[in-house]
Amino acid sequence: MKNFITLLFLVSGILLHAQTQEQNKKLDSLFDRIDAKDLAMGSISIFSNGKEAYTRSIGYLDLANQTPANSNTAYRIGSVTKTFTAVVIMQLIEEGKLEAGTRLSAYFPQVPNSDKITVEHLLRHQSGLFNITDDEDFRQWMLSPQSREAMLKRMLKNGTLFMPAEKTEYSNTNYLLLSYIAEGIEVKRYAEIVKQRIIDKLALKNTFYGGKIVPEKNQARSYAHTENGWELTPETDMSVPIGAGAMVSTPADLNKFYWNLFEGNLLSRASLDKMKTIEDGMGIGLMKLPLEEYEVYGHGGGIDGFSSVVVHFPQEKITAAFTSNGSFYQIHNLLIGTLKIIMGQDYELPETSPTIELQPEALEKYLGTYSSPDLPMKINIYREDLTLIAKATGQSPIHLNAVGEDIFKEEQLMLKLTFFPAEDKMLLEQGGQKAELRRE
Incomplete structure (x- = not known):
């Protein structure tokens, strides 16, 4: 029985190691794609039970000197x-x-x-x-x-x-x-x-x-x-x-x-x-x-x-x-x-919806600060050149893609914003949740 239990733990350890290796390969593949397309620079770390199970850095800590980022780079x-x-x-x-x-x-x-x-x-x-x-x-x-x-x-x-x-x-x-x-x-x-x-x-x-x-x-x-x-x-x-x-x-x-x-x-x-x-x-x-x-x-x-x-x-x-x-x-x-x-779930970078290119003047009608009594944050909608951007209070800006008349999405965040300019309101949909915000 003792030998059987020892063997069981050994087999479990081998399977867990193999599973971790497979996950790390998938993580490497994800960050390889981000790095290859020059979409982000930074570092990630994952802990399991208080111990580091994965780490990866992409991009540079100093572009002028082409100094690569590493796991000890401070941000x-x-x-x-x-x-x-x-x-x-x-x-x-x-x-x-x-x-x-x-x-x-x-x-x-x-x-x-x-x-x-x-x-x-x-x-x-x-x-x-x-x-x-x-x-x-x-x-x-x-x-x-x-x-x-x-x-x-x-x-x-x-x-x-x-x-x-x-x-x-x-x-x-x-x-x-x-x-x-x-x-x-x-x-x-x-x-x-x-x-x-x-x-x-x-x-x-x-x-x-x-x-x-x-x-x-x-x-x-x-x-x-x-x-x-x-x-x-x-x-x-x-x-x-x-x-x-x-x-x-x-x-x-x-x-x-x-x-x-x-x-x-x-x-x-x-x-x-x-x-x-x-x-x-x-x-x-x-x-x-x-x-x-x-x-x-x-x-x-x-x-x-x-x-x-x-x-x-x-x-x-x-x-x-x-x-x-x-x-x-x-x-x-x-x-x-x-x-x-x-978590062992299937994940691929999703295909994005076909986007529509809008001229700056077409984006003006969406600009402003939107709020709702049901949300703890306000959302500021502004533009940079031809891109509409949403920024919630204290959060990072989100670049939006126009996918239809008055409709914008950010596919990775499962975020959809539908504007009603004449009524000074916006419908926010994310992860199955909906909220109506009014322009201040």
């Missing part, structure tokens, strides 16, 4: 930073240094509605505070160092959009304020707090608070895809986003962070459960992502030309992260394809 991760900030705040709450119900007025009484806004409202994007990165002059000041006083002044200028807890609407302002609160409690800079509480504890060797990008230190520059190919993008000064988007990391480090978070090595089970509790589509530093029958949590981010996404499957013990410094092909598409391969 700005944008709003994935919010998971780090949420963990810090939840730790402070566990330690009795802060309460979820603490009013913002205890720290920043000058902010509108501060006597009604709680820490939990900030964590869940329910404060009603204007998203500071939507400031009309944002692109003029985002490249220069900013003081806390200057940032607060802009928050006061833009005011509020709704009463606290009235609804959920993504706003970077919330996590900026949470950063300032943590700094006030700990009497340390945000960078030091995250280093002490998360980075050092988990030995994340390639994760740090961002600064001026140094390619010679294996830090990626970011690029935008244009008619002339990849073009270098300007660098946001990291004094601007702080805990809303200033961290730099690698896919492997992000996987390690998420794995330890969900294994209870950073927070109590009760705190993690609270982070996972979804209200109006939003958790605390986490979102629950729609992927067929699976339970999956994660967060995405975008800053300058960088995009990132990290997800964790608690039941399957799978964690996956992708960081990009240039993409003409949505990284969410890559992640969906990757996850389907991991």
Whole structure:
């Protein structure tokens, strides 16, 4: 019997190894196609039970010097930073240094509605505070160092959009304020707090608070895809986003962070459960992502030309992260394809619907900001040359293809937008779900 059990485990191990090899071949094939068509640059890592099972890098961290990206190349991760900030705040709450119900007025009484806004409202994007990165002059000041006083002044200028807890609407302002609160409690800079509480504890060797990008230190520059190919993008000064988007990391480090978070090595089970509790589509530093029958949590981010996404499957013990410094092909598409391969599902790059080329003036009637009381984010529709683009608050832009009169699609995301210009509305369809949005 003992020999039989040993043989059974041996055979199971061989089969599992063969299955993993086959999956890795499919993953290589997927990324080979993306790389060959020059659709994206970046790195991916997949963990199974806390150990890396697959890694791949494509493209360059520095195009000018033709320096290839590698598994230790560090990328700005944008709003994935919010998971780090949420963990810090939840730790402070566990330690009795802060309460979820603490009013913002205890720290920043000058902010509108501060006597009604709680820490939990900030964590869940329910404060009603204007998203500071939507400031009309944002692109003029985002490249220069900013003081806390200057940032607060802009928050006061833009005011509020709704009463606290009235609804959920993504706003970077919330996590900026949470950063300032943590700094006030700990009497340390945000960078030091995250280093002490998360980075050092988990030995994340390639994760740090961002600064001026140094390619010679294996830090990626970011690029935008244009008619002339990849073009270098300007660098946001990291004094601007702080805990809303200033961290730099690698896919492997992000996987390690998420794995330890969900294994209870950073927070109590009760705190993690609270982070996972979804209200109006939003958790605390986490979102629950729609992927067929699976339970999956994660967060995405975008800053300058960088995009990132990290997800964790608690039941399957799978964690996956992708960081990009240039993409003409949505990284969410890559992640969906990757996850389907991991889960043993059939996956091929789908054939796209025949597209229609429209002139710039024909796209003008669709432009504007659309919102719905049923969605936590607004969607900005704008154009770049002959391409219509959709950008949800805090998310990466999505390039749309015209497939019919007033109909646009992004096949990989299973996204369909139907416009009704005369009625100032738009129908969003994705993954079997529908939502009607009105133009503001």
